[in-house]
Amino acid sequence: MTDATDGADERIKSESVVTRLMKRPELGAISGVILVTIFFLITADRSMFTLSGIMNFMTPAAQLGILGIAAAMLMIGGEFDLSIGSMVAFAGLIFGVLAVNMGLPLILCIPLTLLAAAGMGAVNGTVVIRTGLPSFIVTLAFLFILRGASLVGLKWFTGGSTQLRGVRDAVEGDFLTPFFSGDAFPGLFSWLAERGIIDSFNSGAPKVPGIPVEILWFIVMALICTFVLLRTPAGNWIFATGGDDNAAANSGVPVKRVKIALFMLTACAAALVAIITVIDAGSTDARRGFMKEFEAIITAVIGGCLLTGGYGSAIGAFFGAIIFGMVTIGLTYTDFDQDWFQVFLGGMLLLAVVFNNVIRKRVTGER
Amino acid sequence: MTDATDGADERIKSESVVTRLMKRPELGAISGVILVTIFFLITADRSMFTLSGIMNFMTPAAQLGILGIAAAMLMIGGEFDLSIGSMVAFAGLIFGVLAVNMGLPLILCIPLTLLAAAGMGAVNGTVVIRTGLPSFIVTLAFLFILRGASLVGLKWFTGGSTQLRGVRDAVEGDFLTPFFSGDAFPGLFSWLAERGIIDSFNSGAPKVPGIPVEILWFIVMALICTFVLLRTPAGNWIFATGGDDNAAANSGVPVKRVKIALFMLTACAAALVAIITVIDAGSTDARRGFMKEFEAIITAVIGGCLLTGGYGSAIGAFFGAIIFGMVTIGLTYTDFDQDWFQVFLGGMLLLAVVFNNVIRKRVTGER
Amino acid sequence: MSEPIIHMENIKKHFGNVIALNGVTFDVRPGECHCLLGDNGAGKSTFIKTMSGVHKPTAGEIFFEGRPMSFDSPRDAMEAGIATVFQDLAMIPLMSVTRNFFMGREPKKGGIIKRFDIDRANQITMEEMRRMGINLRAPDQAVGALSGGERQTVAIARAVYFGAKVLILDEPTSALGVRQTSNVLATIDRVRNQGIGVVFISHNVRHAMAVGDRFTVLNRGQTLGTAVKGEIDAAQLQDMMAGGQEMAQLEGSLGGTV
Amino acid sequence: MSEPIIHMENIKKHFGNVIALNGVTFDVRPGECHCLLGDNGAGKSTFIKTMSGVHKPTAGEIFFEGRPMSFDSPRDAMEAGIATVFQDLAMIPLMSVTRNFFMGREPKKGGIIKRFDIDRANQITMEEMRRMGINLRAPDQAVGALSGGERQTVAIARAVYFGAKVLILDEPTSALGVRQTSNVLATIDRVRNQGIGVVFISHNVRHAMAVGDRFTVLNRGQTLGTAVKGEIDAAQLQDMMAGGQEMAQLEGSLGGTV
Amino acid sequence: QEIVVVAHGQANDPFWSVVKNGAAKAGEDTGANVDFRSPETFDMVQMSQLIDAAVNQEPDGLIVSIPDADALGPSIQRAVEAGIPVISMNSGGDVAADMGVLLHVGQSEYDAGVAAGEELAEMGGTKAICVNHEVGNVSLDQRCDGFAEGFGNVVEVIPTQMDPADVQSKVRAALESDPEIDTILTLGASMVGEPAVDAVKALDRDDIQIASFDLSAGFLQAVVDGDATFAIDQQQFLQGYLPVSFLALQAQYGLMPGGDVPSGPNLVTQDKAEQVVELSAQGIR
């Protein structure tokens, strides 16, 4: 009698490390990044892949990615949040008002803004759970409500304008400002520029003064979320909730708490993007974050999340955001007629996802 | 030995007709319509519910509804089409070019436009099925591609403008024009106006010259789709495909054919809306149909469709479109400031869906 | 002995790096009930799925009525006369019992525009379910609200109704009550007597012995052998099904067979 | 006789206009196996769901260790020490076996930041599955790719592992092979001897007789009565389970019991 | 009095919010009840329906913008036929009179584009980009077209999303991949103009001229500081204010000017910018 336990099972073919890796949801997105990079290496101006060019497309990618990773977490948990984009505008308003009109220091403004956003997220989540309505329709309502509220609020606090300015002056000199705006590691970069390791302007200042902070936030967030998903009980609950919330609840997962926490996460991610962009731009207006909810979902889906929930990865959304950022900015570096921008964007998107799908199927031998 | 077969089962409480009716997915949407109507009866200008006011909000509702019903059918079949809005612009371009630049009669223009749209729909469907990618991401790519193609095409055919004009002149006098533009039954309405049964302007012309044709198309489409869903084998296949395409395929439903046909339907619905609005407006531009995919999905969801597929109704989407049309147009009849428009729209949406949900639960006794 | 309706020769099936079937040969003749037995994970369900067009085999050949055949979809297999009760039942929970029953093969009425004849469908559904020993409350009840056994009975009744040449039943009685089980076994007997070939998968030795004419045992993706009724007794069969491994000792006796 | 752990008094449950339970009284004592039997659709699953916190009863009372109790969620019931194998198993197909096994009660390690101890979880999963007679290929295999019986075994192993005071099993052996079935029955026996109360739902009279101490039969949402082991024989029990209706006659004998 | 404004731009668009403020101010000053409406996006079909809705209410006056005469013509004519006095503003000056519209207050987008182009060409521009944040919005497209006409040299249109980060990156990308570009025209000051200024600053290029349509306090500040060249102001506050007061006067005394009122273009350069900043921050310019 052979017992297969203590040896390899004869019913498993051996499997290479590459194959095992390719089975992870995010690996498809990585192959998409490679494809897009190759495409632009061939077609785009050389300056796209200089250090400054890379920072240039990574900045919007990072801002989108912070939203996209949160959206991916929520999507894995089986829900949508269409109010992210409006939340960026709304949180921007709150932050602006706290910083400019109330003149509070950042150490108060930022927690208060995040708190307000988290509160709204909790409202979203509670409504979804209480009514049993699809989150699509509930957060859609909040898309409109928050967008409208931002407009009304802005007009109220500025006395009629749709733009609230003076944020940069208000936060100047605050010890927290460097964490939320500008470039990190300026010292390192000017040192590198002095040595001639990176390009510098004639004035001697480095072309790239540092790493824009949003890129750091983006990376940190991708790492934390990946850790949470794969290595903590909470991650297990998120997958379970998204996979089948009924089965999860029956197995003792606190489904409601998980969902509400995820809605709070997306709202806070939106608030973080709002804080970063408002400080960076020095102003906020009623159209901030327009259509970002949409792009965040695209990012998550490119990154391998299933719309039906229960499957996906944060690191996939990370690469999804990079693909999206490269494609939207990259065309400007090429010689193609800019009228073709959208055709191109659509084509590249399709190509990237189809490509990563084909690769994955090849490697894993799925039908 | 009691055999319950030949009598009523003792394990069923009696159930009123109302209860049975309320269990249909669309009845929730109807209660939403009633709520919204009551709301506007109280807050809006009286002219909203005059005959001309009703035609006025029914026209956009009808245009949206044609898309929404098609989107609902597709959603019941388990897929999305985000390219509907762009398809409106693209089909509008094709139609405009055929009618104006080529000078073809409508009897050729219309079938060719529908054919082109159906072709694009089939491409959408085939890509979704072949690659196994979620339709969300595939049709999203076509959202961009078609939108971009419309822009490029318009510039090409107009020599640089993003607006193609002169359609009204081109189709004037064509015997098919009355079926796709203007108002139906003008004779009846002027007769009614003469009798004083309906309002007329000082000039003696009736305030409402007839029923806008899109309303008739809208109603016809709702009836046909409802019939197909509930009373034909195809309808059964659509529900089955959306409910679980694996189980459906295993039970012998031609899942692929069903999906491709549904994608063709949504594309044709978009083309129909394009034809109607282009003839009505006399022009087309690159932004036509912008965000309509979104509104079509909203309509279907208000109408009781599940985003996950397999559940919903065409008649529900019909009422969903009316709710959406009433809310967007109705606000202009009220005294609320335009700045509050979006807050309002969101609030009404939420209220309408929550209300219809509450009603349904009360009546059916679900937990 | 009559020609087999389906003959499967040396079927292999791999899922990525998992080898589910590693060379299985099997056939069904008209008017016989051929039982497919084996341990959990032996590959029974995978095997019958290649027979009913759901999976394409990685290697091996299928002969249908003597001719080599490759079903592209379950619909093809169905049209050839093969009806299957899958282990996961292939039911749509949100749809009504009738709609599930006729899914993919709706009865039509009407002239130019063919309509789905709901009334007749409802009537047939109620009747077929009653024959299986289940009195449905209403044919428009959603399948999702049925109990596990009721749901399984719908799947069986549907397959029996449409099974023209071969009827494949993958653990049909697993969730059934005693009365429904005896009905299903009687139905298998009746169908077989009409000249239809039946493939019956079960873990219950007694059920298999009660209706089977031949018994094929799978173990870890391979055939352990085929026995004809009368050549083998329940205890031997049970030993084979367990893959030859020992069984746990139970204080209370189970009378030899589980 | 010892105090019951759970006592359910006159439980009623309506779904909209469907009356699923119409007054059921039931209790479980420590160290006994109480079998819940009945025809398909009798209301067994609905009943145990009210016991494990999934459904709130429409009427009736639940006493847990003598105190009136109302579980707001399955999590509450679990924390009170009740573990359940649901008929639909409550598994997430896309997730790995280990993640399913520990879903909702993950073992943790690490200091300030508590991590999910995957390695230990994998090891426990493999071990518990092996005790049930299933050798998994790998603990990170998705549950969706397991065979029906393998999946059911995961659910049982999980419930046994976490069942502190009461273990509820809703048709646990329906998809199991003979070897796995005998393991499960042996496990029930072992668990009972540890002083845990077991509620066992089955359609198989022989399985029920093998491990049951008491037998309660439901019929059409109501209790038909409770019998103690030794007072009743297999044939009588089978008659009651069929709801008193006659069974189909089968040509080959099933030896009295199905 | 009831006066309804139907405009093609949204209330959250900084440009249109100023128009709306103008209309509201005129309402306050004249005592008329002003109702401002617009479609949710640039949508001619919906806009014509909004005009129809307004006509149904039979207001004392109607003010419309006409970016697409074909699409809006029938609805406007219906208003005229119903005896409602109609004034057009912002766009459509060329077609307004034919529809029976009393007069037009505004600037032709195309002409404003031409003016900007001529000015920038004169200042030595040789190669330009026109940054369009809403491609397909006809009135924005016309600005670019006019600009190309007036500039005379090479003009490339850069389409962007309505997102400052995206605009900034794309402007940088365009400048880096083609160093010959020396002129930037943006079509909205706060959404596009300000990020464009930031992009140029980040590249440390001071040889680039930036001009923008419309005003925002931030962009005007850049003009003051010399980071941007000028802003094109069409004084859209007037486009809201004047038609309302005209219609109010018409209703009260039957007064109406005899011809169209050009509200722009008006180039705000460094010397004038300082005084405008504060007004812009209040949504008046």
Ligand SMILES: Nc1ncnc2c1ncn2[C@@H]1O[C@H](COP(=O)(O)OP(=O)(O)OP(=O)(O)O)[C@@H](O)[C@H]1O
């Ligand atoms: N899609 C799949 N991907 C990977 N492995 C699979 C897949 N389907 C089945 N398997 C594996 O193949 C083996 C055979 O599975 P199958 O379902 O055929 O078993 P079975 O004999 O029907 O068992 P049971 O009696 O438990 O139903 C199992 O070990 C299972 O894990």
Ligand SMILES: Nc1ncnc2c1ncn2[C@@H]1O[C@H](COP(=O)(O)OP(=O)(O)OP(=O)(O)O)[C@@H](O)[C@H]1O
């Ligand atoms: N959510 C629900 N909505 C409506 N009816 C339901 C619902 N759940 C169960 N029922 C009905 O209640 C009755 C009892 O179902 P239950 O699942 O408890 O039966 P069971 O005794 O477990 O049967 P089986 O042995 O077949 O599993 C069934 O007739 C079923 O149709």
Ligand SMILES: [Mg+2]
């Ligand atoms: Mg199986």
Ligand SMILES: [Mg+2]
């Ligand atoms: Mg049950």
